Amino acid sequence: MAGNPRILVVDQDFETRAEIQKGLVRAQFIVMGGVGYGAEALSLASELKPNVVLVGVEDPPSRALQTIESMSELLPDSPIIAYSSLTDSESARKAVVAGARDYLTKPLKMNEVVKAVQMALSQHERRRALLAGDSDTSPKSAGMIITIFGAKGGIGKTTTAINLASAFVAINAGSAVVVDMDTVFGDVAMMMDVPVEASLVDAADKVDEMDRESIGSCLGRHSSGVRVLPAPFEPTDWRNVSPDGVEKVLTLLAQTHDFVILDCPATFTDLVAVALDRANVVLLLTSLDITSIKDTTTALKLLSNGMNNEEKIKLVINRPTNVNSVGEDDVSKVLRREVVWSVPHDAEISASLQLGTPVVIDRPLSAVSETIREMAAMLAGVEVTHGGNGRDTGPAETGILSRLFKRE
Numbered sequence: 001m002a003g004n005p006r007i008l009v010v011d012q013d014f015e016t017r018a019e020i021q022k023g024l025v026r027a028q029f030i031v032m033g034g035v036g037y038g039a040e041a042l043s044l045a046s047e048l049k050p051n052v053v054l055v056g057v058e059d060p061p062s063r064a065l066q067t068i069e070s071m072s073e074l075l076p077d078s079p080i081i082a083y084s085s086l087t088d089s090e091s092a093r094k095a096v097v098a099g100a101r102d103y104l105t106k107p108l109k110m111n112e113v114v115k116a117v118q119m120a121l122s123q124h125e126r127r128r129a130l131l132a133g134d135s136d137t138s139p140k141s142a143g144m145i146i147t148i149f150g151a152k153g154g155i156g157k158t159t160t161a162i163n164l165a166s167a168f169v170a171i172n173a174g175s176a177v178v179v180d181m182d183t184v185f186g187d188v189a190m191m192m193d194v195p196v197e198a199s200l201v202d203a204a205d206k207v208d209e210m211d212r213e214s215i216g217s218c219l220g221r222h223s224s225g226v227r228v229l230p231a232p233f234e235p236t237d238w239r240n241v242s243p244d245g246v247e248k249v250l251t252l253l254a255q256t257h258d259f260v261i262l263d264c265p266a267t268f269t270d271l272v273a274v275a276l277d278r279a280n281v282v283l284l285l286t287s288l289d290i291t292s293i294k295d296t297t298t299a300l301k302l303l304s305n306g307m308n309n310e311e312k313i314k315l316v317i318n319r320p321t322n323v324n325s326v327g328e329d330d331v332s333k334v335l336r337r338e339v340v341w342s343v344p345h346d347a348e349i350s351a352s353l354q355l356g357t358p359v360v361i362d363r364p365l366s367a368v369s370e371t372i373r374e375m376a377a378m379l380a381g382v383e384v385t386h387g388g389n390g391r392d393t394g395p396a397e398t399g400i401l402s403r404l405f406k407r408e
């Protein structure tokens, strides 16, 4: 659709109409007007041809339902979304039978209205494309891209990537693929005991000839169902990889998988820039030792500067050792950021990985597995980009940490 979607709001109640119109304008929609039910609404709609029509349904619902029915016949290309304070399923069913595509209940939350409008439009686009014989109708990018980054090696980035992917599959949240973008160590395939038949470099190289079907042939499969796009066997093979090709691969993977997990090295390379840019969520890992915290501070500064949506960075503590020189609260204070998840130490994690089995599968009842499953469930079910992150937790307090960061 060219330009911002144009919306018509049909409601007998002037105040409700005005409230919704205001919210829609704030969300960058073009509001073509507000109008009451019946002939007035129909003539305005046929004149203005809105992309979406919102119709308020209140008791008694008959006029609203009649308006929906006539409107859906008059403008079959404009999806109708009903909203109402009638929360019973029969009222919702009647609105849908009359021709509404969706039914929202009051009190309306503006972000839900916006989502419903966007969903109605993209569904409509896909149906239209299907009718026009265009088989390429899947959403542009359905999957969530999760980039695992950390300022140091050995802090559990790869372990988290692999276990998180396995957890998504284990909790039935959807399909998951781990992409090994670590140009130095690239050990995902080895840690998952998956043979390397094709690598990210191969996929990026021939991405222009690939589509959603053929990208699958580049992926390895772990027995858990997690797919893997490994690093090349020879690290020197990275030399010729183009960030543009990698970005296209990520797009294809996000179109074909629910969760695309990018395991990054501890450096800012061109590929890491792509991984950070394309991420819906960045899990920034730190361990509880002083050098890791110091490096994470620097990384956070660099990340925040170069990123348009800083909210997507989620701080995660991992404990690769049980010798922790810094307390969890101190991390939050020093980094001025909420710790979103805190993964416990588990001395047997590497034993599981030696067998090529992520701990969430090998020992699902362990504390570490429970934490990673919780992380997966929240990422899968909650709108994480708007989490209460970035909270100012105040300045660092006393001790070694405050000395280290006193120039702040």
Ligand SMILES: Nc1ncnc2c1ncn2[C@@H]1O[C@H](COP(=O)(O)OP(=O)(O)O)[C@@H](O)[C@H]1O
Residues within 6 Å of the ligand: 150, 152, 153, 154, 155, 156, 157, 158, 159, 160, 318, 319, 320, 321, 343, 344, 345, 346, 347, 348, 349, 350, 353, 368
């Ligand atoms: N929570 C944890 N408890 C115990 N050991 C861990 C934990 N997380 C990671 N490890 C171990 O730490 C080592 C480094 O992990 P790895 O994921 O390879 O780090 P990175 O990818 O950041 O370099 C591995 O041996 C791994 O088994």
Ligand SMILES: [Mg+2]
Residues within 6 Å of the ligand: 157, 158, 159, 182, 185, 187, 263
């Ligand atoms: Mg690693």
